[in-house]
Amino acid sequence: MKKQLGAGLSAVALAVLLTACGGGTETTPTTAGGTTSASAPAETSAPASSPVPAGAAELKTASSGAGQIVVDANGMSVYFFTKDVKDSGTSACTGGCIAAWPPVLTESDSPAVDGVTGTVETIATPEGKKQVTINGLPVYYYVQDKAAGDITGQGVNDVWYLVSPAGEMVKTAASGY
Secondary structure (H helix, E strand, C coil): CHHHHHHHHHHHHHHHHHHHCCCCCCCCCECCCCCECCCCCCCCCCCCCCCCCCCCCCEEEEEECCEEEEEECCCCECEEECCCCCCCCCCCCCCHHHHHCCECEECCCCCCEECCCCCEEEEECCCCCEEEEECCEECECCCCCCCCCCCCCCCHHHCEEEECCCCCEECCCCCCC
């Protein structure tokens, strides 16, 4: 009974987080291999990452099931949120949304990139940190992406999309979906 209750609460917590981030829960995220991740417990912290060595690229490109995409120095995929307004200087992902879609942060005013041809800059978060933007739109991680190369956030609620090296939303479905 306790296991069923725990799984049910995890699913409810994930549904609440996804609903807070633009839409219902009709989209079940999957991994590149096609397995679902909806039963995984919701997490509230950013993906684990180690500091970027001095002189190393903070953002780079990688091949994925959705084509060439932008990833961080550790290979974690980054996403755009369609509810953000280009060049607004703010993020539309607030409150519970941030728990599922933490911002990509940097210490630099000009993050180092490798292969990213879109314009990379920063905006200030409400906490005074620097969130990375590409072509004027903030970028985010997805907490259900557990390892480098995961793209489980692609297309979630039809508002979250991977970022192409040119700084465009990747709207194609990833292979394995």
